[in-house]
Amino acid sequence: MGQIIDGKTLAAEIDKQTMTEVQKLKNQGVEPHLVVVLVGENPASQIYVRNKEKRASKLGIKSTLVTMNADISENELLLKIQELNQTEDVNAILVQMPLPKHIDAFKVTMAIDPRKDVDGFHPVNVGKLFEGKTQHTPIACTPQGIMEMFQKYHIDIQGKRAVVVGRSSIVGKPMAALLLNANATVTLAHSYTKDLAALTKEADILVVATGIAHFIKEDQVKEGAAVIDVGMDRDENGKLTGDVDFENVEKHVSYITPVPKGVGPMTISMLMKQTVNLTKWSI
Numbered sequence: 001m002g003q004i005i006d007g008k009t010l011a012a013e014i015d016k017q018t019m020t021e022v023q024k025l026k027n028q029g030v031e032p033h034l035v036v037v038l039v040g041e042n043p044a045s046q047i048y049v050r051n052k053e054k055r056a057s058k059l060g061i062k063s064t065l066v067t068m069n070a071d072i073s074e075n076e077l078l079l080k081i082q083e084l085n086q087t088e089d090v091n092a093i094l095v096q097m098p099l100p101k102h103i104d105a106f107k108v109t110m111a112i113d114p115r116k117d118v119d120g121f122h123p124v125n126v127g128k129l130f131e132g133k134t135q136h137t138p139i140a141c142t143p144q145g146i147m148e149m150f151q152k153y154h155i156d157i158q159g160k161r162a163v164v165v166g167r168s169s170i171v172g173k174p175m176a177a178l179l180l181n182a183n184a185t186v187t188l189a190h191s192y193t194k195d196l197a198a199l200t201k202e203a204d205i206l207v208v209a210t211g212i213a214h215f216i217k218e219d220q221v222k223e224g225a226a227v228i229d230v231g232m233d234r235d236e237n238g239k240l241t242g243d244v245d246f247e248n249v250e251k252h253v254s255y256i257t258p259v260p261k262g263v264g265p266m267t268i269s270m271l272m273k274q275t276v277n278l279t280k281w282s283i
């Protein structure tokens with residue numbers, strides 16, 4: 001039976017540390033300030049944004065929501081970002097994705113000042129991550145949260161075989177870079193990968209981020225592996241579930257994250273921590 005990695009408890013511990021850091025900054029007369037930009041009325045995005053605002057307020061971080069109509073031009077959004085870049089009291093900027101189709105999301109990401117890029121998606125920050133120059137560099141929050149899990153549970157990375165399934169810019173690619181920086185031997189798999197099971201069965205560390213419910217089965221994992229399930233999927237009954245067939249895989253591994261209460265709670269905590277870090281790095 002694998003040990004379950006308790007993301008909820010770890011996230012709460014990180015929040016506690018963040019609160020202490022916020023207090024220290026406030027004692028110096030500095031209030032960390034996160035600005036979230038929401039374009040349009042996507043219901044899922046509205047929930048995500050609300051959750052971020054709630055968490056910020058709980059931790060004593062100032063947060064401002066900028067809402068813009070779905071039919072604004074790309075230029076209007078770019079001008080708003082420019083304004084936020086130049087506003088001294090704004091430390092962290094997050095543009096909630098997805099954006100309406102007529103707006104180029106990459107252009108928008110590029111427009112954010114890399115020093116205020118709380119998501120860590122700006123190519124300058126991604127480049128620094130891949131160069132292993134991570135000091136004072138914001139890094140994508142989900143993979144960063146997973147690294148915290150490895151640390152907390154004393155899961156050795158150095159010299160280990162790591163396989164990351166899924167190569168998105170928000171999870172798979174930065175995850176692979178972080179593992180590589182930590183001296184794992186990394187394979188990044190995707191939908192064109194041939195004989196995926198042969199790779200996953202060799203993985204000491206397996207991170208799965210495909211968005212396909214129960215994609216990884218028990219015969220695809222190595223005995224004693226550490227398995228991280230990033231997926232937030234819906235099963236046939238509409239229940240939240242992961243990319244890993246938890247019930248059966250759990251019996252074979254040494255560590256595993258559940259869904260929910262695994263990777264999910266860590267992401268928002270890392271976002272808050274990163275808001276505070278950006279603030280500290282700016283003074």
Ligand code: NAP
Pocket residue numbers: 142165166167168169170171172189190191192193196209210211212230231232233263264265267
């Ligand atoms: P994404 O952008 O849709 O990427 C999915 C990746 O999976 C792609 O790289 C795709 O390969 C790969 N893939 C699809 N089918 C595959 C197959 N049969 N074999 C191997 N690889 C395959 O997804 P994402 O944004 O990374 O999200 C992945 C999951 O994580 C989703 O369930 C999402 O909701 C969840 N998520 C959770 C958090 C959190 O905080 N817990 C954060 C972000 C995402 P190609 O590139 O070849 O298409």
